[in-house]
Amino acid sequence: MELKVTLYEVDGPVATITLDRPERLNAWTGRMHTEYRWCLAQADADPAVRVIVVTGAGRGFCAGADARALEGHVEKGGYDPGTPPDIPRPGFGVHPEFDHDFAYHFGLAKPTIAAINGPAAGVGLVLACFCDIRFAAAGAKLTTAHGKLGLPAEYGLSWLLPRLIGLAPAMELLLSSRIFLAEEAERLGLFHRVLPRDDLLPSVYEYARTLARTVAPSSLRETRRQVYIDLHRGVGPAVSEAQRLLDELTAGPDFREGVAALLEKREPRFWSPPPAN
Incomplete structure (x- = not known):
């Protein structure tokens, strides 16, 4: 597949998937979802890869759904995922509950680590939550976002977030759609560690290589x-x-x-x- 909005790199036992629309804070599109799934499938099938790191290019992780895509949903009078019918299906076939958007992470054979280098909103926060472990840059802004767009909680976040941080704090974040920072997310147990931005990727790669080497x-x-x-x-x-x-x-x-x-x-x-x- 020709990658236009993601980057895929393998260095030793670690594969890195980078969301690559930095001029749009890596806002999510159907093309990005398709490429992301293709990259996951490559990493999962590669016997040399032991750990998968997901991050964003530039100063953001993923600012949520692209505003132009949202405008398109309004014009069409309904939701259009913008993905092809033959979209790659990493993680499918392991358990029926995993054969759905983003739940496919649970069917992968290898751990995924989110390196949240900047804002993560809406589907960007969903993606981070479906990863197994999360590191973040200090001061990164986060939001569930859906409430202020008149939408439901996206892609099973209503099921996943309470299991990650508990019902009461998850309910507050889901109902309010307020902005919260990486430091609060760390206190809630959502993030493993919050680090200075320049230390984020080096620390994530050190952790990933330790997993690959010792487990x-x-x-x-x-x-x-x-x-x-x-x-x-x-x-x-x-x-x-x-x-x-x-x-x-x-x-x-x-x-x-x-x-x-x-x-x-x-x-x-x-x-x-x-x-x-």
Whole structure:
């Protein structure tokens, strides 16, 4: 696919997807959604990639739906996602609940980390919330945005946000559509860390490479799937599935390497950087 509004780069075990409309604060369009899903599919299928980082070009993460697209919805008298019928489907086929817009993140085999470098509004905040872990630049402005446009909470955020930060604070942010800062989001538990802007990406990449280097890829894959599937079922099935996976993974090479590293008092070699030229 020819990428026009996103960038896709792979460096060792980390793939980076950059929303790339900096002149519009990376406002979301159907083209961007299509390209974003294609990039996710590439990263998920690449055996060399262990972690996926999502960020924005310039001074914003994603300012929400593009104003011109919103104007188009008014003219058409309804919502038009602007995506083709053959849009890529990363994460589909793992669990029926995940076969929907943005919920497809839950079906990926690899963790996603949002590096929120600036404003995230509406669908931009949705995208950040559907990532597994979130880092943000100090002072980044955030808003659910939908209320002031006369819209419902978007793309399942009404289901996800209460599970991330609790019902009461999520309800307040969803009902008010007010602007809040990264520092408040960190206090609410939405962000893992808030950092000076210049430190954001270096810290995210350090964290991503540590995950890739020290945690077995099979464990990353199955743990995140356990978490998201278990959100839809009771504790009994969760325990049974954990036992099934325990039996499966103890027969695999990652477990053997992890035990060997423990006994030899060294870091496990789940991934090694390519040799220098």
